[in-house]
Amino acid sequence: MVEKERSEFFKNLLNQKLEELLTGAGKAVVEMSSAKEEAFPDPTDRASHETDRNFLLRVKDRERKLIAKIQDALKRVDNGVYGICEICGEDISEKRLEARPVTTSCIKCKEEEEAQEKLRKGA
Numbered sequence: 001m002v003e004k005e006r007s008e009f010f011k012n013l014l015n016q017k018l019e020e021l022l023t024g025a026g027k028a029v030v031e032m033s034s035a036k037e038e039a040f041p042d043p044t045d046r047a048s049h050e051t052d053r054n055f056l057l058r059v060k061d062r063e064r065k066l067i068a069k070i071q072d073a074l075k076r077v078d079n080g081v082y083g084i085c086e087i088c089g090e091d092i093s094e095k096r097l098e099a100r101p102v103t104t105s106c107i108k109c110k111e112e113e114e115a116q117e118k119l120r121k122g123a
Ligand SMILES: [Zn+2]
Pocket: 085, 086, 087, 088, 089, 090, 105, 106, 107, 108, 109, 110
């Protein structure tokens, strides 16, 4: 792919994911808070409501991190360094980028990182 086309392609891909996250996240919150609040007044159900809320917070937390990652990736596209491995400086394969557009390391470095993580955990 030509460099310019390549950045356009991934920029679109990233923006699309960002959009999905932002609209999806908003919808989930509205559904959660309006549907459950009055429907289950007794304490048992309120407990499960709390669990739902914790679950939602965890999801939100993960989404927030992913949103930050996507915004970082978009910045890298603008700076012309998108798709370059942060560890070894080699190009990350386009196939890997398409599957995981926010990645900052090539498959080789990622595998090494995972292997070391396993060692640290004693697995
Ligand atoms: Zn690498």
